[in-house]
Amino acid sequence: MSTEQSSASNEETINCVVGAISGRDNAQITCSIESPSSEIFGSFTSDHLASSASFLTIFLALVTTLYTIWRYRRDSESQQMQIQTEKNKLHKLDQLQKIEKFYGPFNALREESFILYQHFALEEKARLKEDGKSFRTLTYLTEIDESGFVGIEKLAPQDQSILKNILQISDKSLELIESHGGYIDNSALHTLLGKLAAHFRIIKLAADGELEGLSETLKDIVFPREIDGAIDNEIAKIENSINQNNTQKKYCPNETVKFYDENSHQYALKTKKADMSAVYGIFTSYIPKGAKILDAGCGVGRDTKYFIESGYKVRSFDASKTMVEICNEYPFAYCERLTFSEIEFGPIFDAVWASASLLHLNSNEIETALSKLWQCLKTNGYLYFSLKETYSEIDSRKYFVHEEDKLTTLLLNVLEMRLVKYWETPSSINKEDRFKNYIYKKV
Numbered sequence: 001m002s003t004e005q006s007s008a009s010n011e012e013t014i015n016c017v018v019g020a021i022s023g024r025d026n027a028q029i030t031c032s033i034e035s036p037s038s039e040i041f042g043s044f045t046s047d048h049l050a051s052s053a054s055f056l057t058i059f060l061a062l063v064t065t066l067y068t069i070w071r072y073r074r075d076s077e078s079q080q081m082q083i084q085t086e087k088n089k090l091h092k093l094d095q096l097q098k099i100e101k102f103y104g105p106f107n108a109l110r111e112e113s114f115i116l117y118q119h120f121a122l123e124e125k126a127r128l129k130e131d132g133k134s135f136r137t138l139t140y141l142t143e144i145d146e147s148g149f150v151g152i153e154k155l156a157p158q159d160q161s162i163l164k165n166i167l168q169i170s171d172k173s174l175e176l177i178e179s180h181g182g183y184i185d186n187s188a189l190h191t192l193l194g195k196l197a198a199h200f201r202i203i204k205l206a207a208d209g210e211l212e213g214l215s216e217t218l219k220d221i222v223f224p225r226e227i228d229g230a231i232d233n234e235i236a237k238i239e240n241s242i243n244q245n246n247t248q249k250k251y252c253p254n255e256t257v258k259f260y261d262e263n264s265h266q267y268a269l270k271t272k273k274a275d276m277s278a279v280y281g282i283f284t285s286y287i288p289k290g291a292k293i294l295d296a297g298c299g300v301g302r303d304t305k306y307f308i309e310s311g312y313k314v315r316s317f318d319a320s321k322t323m324v325e326i327c328n329e330y331p332f333a334y335c336e337r338l339t340f341s342e343i344e345f346g347p348i349f350d351a352v353w354a355s356a357s358l359l360h361l362n363s364n365e366i367e368t369a370l371s372k373l374w375q376c377l378k379t380n381g382y383l384y385f386s387l388k389e390t391y392s393e394i395d396s397r398k399y400f401v402h403e404e405d406k407l408t409t410l411l412l413n414v415l416e417m418r419l420v421k422y423w424e425t426p427s428s429i430n431k432e433d434r435f436k437n438y439i440y441k442k443v
Contacts, residue, residue: 091241091242092242095238095241095242096242097183098183098238099235099238099239101180101183102176102180102181102183102184103183103231103234103235103238104235105176106173106176106177106231107231107232107235109169109172109173109176110173110227110228110231112169113166113169113170113173114228114290116162116165116166116169117162117166118289119162120137120159120162120163120166121135121137121140121155121159123156124140137203137206138202138203138206138215138218138221138222139215139219140154141154141203141206141207141211142206142211142212142213142214142215142218143213143215144212144213150209150212151206151207151208151209151210151212152164152207152208152209153209163207167203167204167207170200170203170204171200173196173200174197174200174201177193177196177197181193184234186230186234186331187331188331188332189230189231189234189331189332192224192226192227192230192332193227195224196223196224196227198221199221199222199223199224202218202221206218225309225310225311226308226309226311226332228290228311228313229307229308229311229312229313229314229332230308230331230332232292232313233313233314233315233332233333233334234334236315236334237334240336249337251321251337253319253320253321254398255396255397255398256360256396256397256398257319257320258396259395259396259397260299260319260320260322260323260397261320261321261322261323264300264320264322264323264325264326265326267299267300267323268300268302268326270429271299271300271302271429272302274302274428274429275428276302276303276306276355276428278425279355279386279425279437280303280306282421282423282437282439283351283353283382283384283439284310286351286382286420286421286439286441287312287350287351287382288350289311290311290312290313291312291313291350291351292312292313292314292315292348292349292350292351293307293312293313293314293315293349293350293351293352293353294314294315294316294317294345294349294351294352294353294373294376295307295314295315295316295317295335295353296317296340296343296352296353296354296357296369296373297317297318297319297340297354297355297356297357297358297360298316298317298318298323298327298335298357299318299320299323299327299357300323300326300327301316301323301326301327301328301329301330301333301335303353303355304316304327304330304333304335305330305333307353308330308332308333314333315334315336315345315349316333316334316335316336317335317336317337317338317343318335318337318338318357319337319338319339319340320337321337324336324337340358340361340365340368340369340372340373341365341368341369341372343372343373343376345375345376346375346376347375347376347377347378347379347381348376348378349376349377349378349381350377350378350381350382351377351381351382351383351384352373352376352377352381352382352383352384352385353384354369354373354383354384354385354386355384355385355386356386356388356435357385358370358385358386358387359386359387359388359399359400360397360398360399360400361400362400363400363402363403363406366400366402366407367410370383370385370407370410370411370415371410371415374415374417374442377442378442379442379443380441380442380443381441381442382420382439382440382441382442383417383438383439383440383441383442384437384438384439385437385438386425386435386436386437386438387401387402387435387436387438388401388433388434388435388436389401389424389433389434389435389436390433390434411440415442416443417440417441417442417443418440418441418443419438419439419440420439420440420441421437421438421439422436422437422438422439423437424436424437425437
């Protein structure tokens with residue numbers, strides 16, 4: 001006989017078996033208790049459970065560790081971003097201080113002095129120009145005239161007033177150099193400003209009549225004409241430094257640009273001695289003194305250097321990384337790595353100089369380039385560019401000969417420019433090549 005008895009809660013079951021009765025009082029009863037886990041987990045032993053628990057513990061620890069690492073990295077990156085943001089703020093403030101404390105005021109003084117000088121001693125300048133000579137203020141002030149006058153006394157009353165104002169501006173400039181010269185990072189500019197300061201002091205002494213008869217002795221004391229271009233480019237560098245977003249542009253040079261990257265130093269030596277004086281003379285005859293020029297496709301910066309040393313303000317760009325680096329070796333240049341399609345300067349230039357740079361562009365690219373260069377010009381500004389008449393493939397550079405009718409249609413009809421000069425010249429490097437030279441005016 002057997003019986004089964006269950007607890008009310010169904011948490012465990014008692015199984016009892018009543019054995020055979022041998023006597024009146026000899027009944028044998030055997031009972032066992034079964035846990036429901038035996039039914040649920042089957043053959044799972046306590047060892048299995050312990051192993052599973054250990055695995056789960058390790059897994060949770062690993063997840064916790066990974067989360068902690070991720071959280072730390074995220075917090076670290078956030079902290080680094082905050083630090084970089086603060087650094088950027090401090091950098092911008094530092095750069096703004098340079099403009100506000102020195103470069104801005106100094107540039108304004110130079111502009112004021114430049115305008116005044118344009119109206120100074122006009123009769124003397126015109127008379128010397130007729131004789132094929134140039135007017136030098138220092139020479140004029142140190143030489144005695146027929147009436148025995150020297151210095152400022154030689155000048156007409158209106159010119160005396162102008163010179164006095166120029167000298168006052170010079171004093172303010174000297175004070176600015178001495179009090180805020182610490183904002184200048186460019187060592188070459190420090191030297192240039194030293195020459196400018198010496199020139200200011202000598203001119204003042206000459207105006208006071210204290211350097212009578214010393215014109216020959218002082219002939220080496222000249223106004224450093226690079227100063228305005230140098231200051232203008234320092235301001236441009238600072239402004240770009242403030243506005244940059246710290247992202248590096250991907251550099252994907254084509255075959256022509258690669259050629260210049262690989263042969264830039266040889267190219268610099270090859271073009272260094274090229275005589276461009278005739279072309280320079282024609283171009284500069286159309287633009288005002290101190291004009292702002294864009295050297296488009298500047299190469300190693302030969303022309304950039306010439307124009308800055310001649311008293312012009314020049315910004316430059318080229319597609320070749322190494323060409324840009326060489327151009328910027330001249331301490332007063334500011335050259336950027338840009339293609340023609342990337343330029344976005346706005347109408348701030350009096351003239352654009354694109355010497356032998358557009359000839360590497362195909363028909364679509366040159367149309368884009370000319371349109372972009374037109375946008376860079378002020379009204380009444382001038383665009384110079386040169387193209388080859390023919391070309392031969394002697395290396396990996398690509399040259400294009402363009403249909404003149406197409407270019408004329410774009411420049412005259414679409415951009416509404418006016419052709420003011422066209423002439424042909426032999427190459428200053430290779431006499432076998434000939435160039436077509438154009439000067440257009442934006443109207």
